[in-house]
Amino acid sequence: MxxxxxxxxxxxxxxxxxxxxxxxxxxxxxxxxxxxxxxxxxxxxxxxxxxxxxxxxxxxxxxxxxxxxxxxxxxxxxxxxxxxxxxxxxxxxxxxxxxxxxxxxxxxxxxxxxxxxxxxxxxxxxxxxxxxxxxxxxxxxxxxxxxxTVREPTTTSNDEVAIEVKCTRQQLNELFFRRPHPEQNNTIFNIELPSEKIRLQPVAVQSILNWPGIRISISIPGLMYKREIKMPLKHLLINKKLNYPPPPLQEAKTNYQVRTARMTNHGHVDVKTFYDIIHRIGNGKYRNQDLMDKIWMLSALIKSDLEEAPKYIYSPSSYRQNLSKYPYKRLLCAEVNSDSFSSNNYDLVLEESGIPQLQYHFIRFSDPELEITQDASFLKLECTLCECIFAGAYMFSMIQAHFEFHRGEKDYQCSGCHVVFSMEQLTASKWRHVCDHEPSK
Ligand SMILES: [Zn+2]
Ligand SMILES: [Zn+2]
Structure with a gap:
């Protein structure tokens, strides 16, 4: 036995x-x-x-x-x-x-x-x-x-240890305890849901339109356009008690990258043609003043994307531009609220970093015909994070209401100049800030 x-x-x-x-x-x-x-x-x-x-x-x-x-x-x-x-x-x-x-x-x-x-x-x-x-x-x-245990790491190998975690954005923000929790079986995983924070002001539309994962689509005869800011995030779980040296600062190019099926050498349109369509959309007469204001804001945003864009638009084609030279990063962790003793070999933080990238695509672009409709039926907003689409005369107030769910994001820090910005500040300014990072020689 x-x-x-x-x-x-x-x-x-x-x-x-x-x-x-x-x-x-x-x-x-x-x-x-x-x-x-x-x-x-x-x-x-x-x-x-x-x-x-x-x-x-x-x-x-x-x-x-x-x-x-x-x-x-x-x-x-x-x-x-x-x-x-x-x-x-x-x-x-x-x-x-x-x-x-x-x-x-x-x-x-x-x-x-x-x-x-x-x-x-x-x-x-x-x-x-x-x-x-x-x-x-x-x-x-x-x-x-x-x-x-606590001393300089002896290896300098790039062996990366990966763990796969499935959780919501909100859970990820407070997923790891800074040290093993003595009252929760010494786990480092925090399974509690973060508490909801109540705010009075809704997230501004300008911020929402520049939020990673929000897609703007315009579809009229002869033109199909989609715009989105993508921010692929890297996650690194760091034990600050191990004195790892910070990784070298990476620098991204901020010029436009164009992808197009070059073999179809015909079908390129002057960027001005597109600019004019967006301008007309911005000045259109819609069902209510609020819709008119918001669409004007949206058209100004799309026009601002075109300031440094290449002169010609191919059909179909994709345009990408990094919106910052240095990654934005933030440290995610949950405090351990306990007086009980637990290991002091840990001070864990999850470092999240990424470079926001503007992407827009012309799925089709030749002889466009714009007809302004009262409820802006050519326009659609989409939250790709939640897979929901907002259309019609109330699309902006609906997406603002939806955004209560996406609130409570932690602040980001520019890894170049180390200035801290809120998610709403960064999205309102299209992820741009005056960065006074001095490149070290
Ligand atoms: Zn959503
Ligand atoms: Zn900076």
Whole structure:
């Protein structure tokens, strides 16, 4: 007979016949090793007898008075695995299993109690001797590891460790605790949802239109245009207690990149033609003043994109431009609100960085015919993050209402000049700021 171990939670089978036995054991029934015996007796399918890590930690704490909180995590991990191993190897399992089950069939509670007590003593003594034997060796290993934990990293390799996490944008903002949380099983993952922050002002339309993931589409006969700011984000989980040097500052080119099917050498239009259409859209008469104001704002934004754009537009074609030279970055983490002691080997932050890029596409562009409609039916707004589309006379107020969901973004810092900006400031200014970063030679 042996015990199997697994990390999965298992079900404890309580046999009604054992109630009398439990009563006769008194306080002893609370001992983790006795509980283990009881689980074995109550369990007819022995293969399913499993121990979780939490149960083994319970044994370490209550039977061997190990103070897990003040013990190095590696040490706990090693003790955990050793104890699993020693438990399996206890030489008296078969004999105990055989004898106790005979007594169980006989419903001989008194003898079962005696047997449990003596085997408890014997198993505990066995485990204690094994733990004592490995202890000096273990202490030496832990000491070496401890001394090497907080110091300059010795390797300069670019080996990247990747973890894949599926969560919402809001969860990501506070996904990692700065240190293992002592009251939440020493986890570094914060699964609580961030609290909603109430704000009085809605996000400005100008900001929304420059928010990464918001797409503007204009579709009229002869012209199909889409505009979006994309910001591919990189995430790096950093333990600030390890003094890693900051990565070298990367610099992006901010000139336009054009992608087009060059083999169709015909079908290029002067950018002015497009500018005029956008201008007319901006000055159109729509159902209400608010719609007129917002569309005027949108047309001014699209016109501003064209200031440095190439002279000709090919059909079809894609235009891209980095909106900043240096990545914007921000540090995401959740504070541990607890007075309990936890490891001070950690100060974790998730560094998120990215360069916003303006992208617009002409899916079709030849002989466009613009007809202004009251509800601006040629125009559509789309939140690609949530896959929802806003159209019609109230599209702007609808997307503003939708944006309450996207609020609460943390501030970004320019990695060139280190100035901090709010998400709303950056989007309102189309991600541009006067950057006084001096390139170091
Ligand atoms: Zn959305
Ligand atoms: Zn800057």
């Amino acid at each position: 042996s015990t199997a171990t697994t990390d999965n939670e298992d079900v404890m089978i309580v046999d009604n016949n054992d109630t009398a036995l439990l009563t006769s054991l008194g306080d002893l029934a609370e001992k983790p090793l006795i509980m283990l015996f009881l689980r074995l007796i109550g369990n007819d399918t022995k293969q399913n007898t499993v121990l979780t890590n939490a149960q083994i930690i319970d044994i370490l704490q209550k039977e061997f008075e190990m103070d897990i909180v003040y013990t190095h995590e590696l040490e706990v991990e090693i003790y955990l695995n050793l104890l699993k191993r020693f438990l399996k190897d206890w030489p008296q399992w078969d004999e105990f299993d055989f004898d106790i089950n005979i007594l169980k069939d006989q419903k001989n509670i008194a003898k079962m109690k005696d047997m449990l007590q003596s085997n408890y003593g014997s198993l505990k003594k066995y485990l204690q001797s094994m733990l004592t034997a490995v202890d000096p060796m273990l202490k030496k290993v832990i000491k070496e590891v401890n001394e090497s």
